[in-house]
Amino acid sequence: MNENNTRKQLLIAKSALQAGLFMCAALVPVLQAEAQTRRQPDTTQLTCDQTQDLIKRFGGINLKSGPYKFDRFVVGRNQCFSGQTVRPTFVPTKDNPKCSVLVCAEMGQARQ
Structure with a gap:
């Protein structure tokens, strides 16, 4: 049974x-x-403040910053992988062609 x-x-x-x-x-x-x-939000359709607020709200977020350009923007080093650091870069926004944001980069990687 x-x-x-x-x-x-x-x-x-x-x-x-x-x-x-x-x-x-x-x-x-x-x-x-x-x-x-x-669709990822497009920085060219947002103001610089809106873009930075989105990044702050999520900690790290993929955003479109041009027709074929996507990247992951972060609030700080804690959003990066081991062996990476943060590097400042700029994205175009509706009100600022050079809105300052942070991306993760390999240690020693040159600025874009």
Whole structure:
């Protein structure tokens, strides 16, 4: 009787695993399409203050700063990977062509 219960449990587990894998396979394309359609805020459509406020609010955020330019801007070193430091750079905004922001950079990497 115990062996019978074990077989039933294995069949149920196998069916549940197959159903879970099917659901994952069905959802991955949907989630990828969603991620590709999300737009990062564009610094050229924001003021410098708005851009800096976004960075402060999230700590680190990917922003668009030109037609084909994306970068991750941060509030400080704690948002960078080990071996990285912060480096000041500038992005164009609606009211300032050189809005000062921070990016993570490898130690010793020259300024852009």
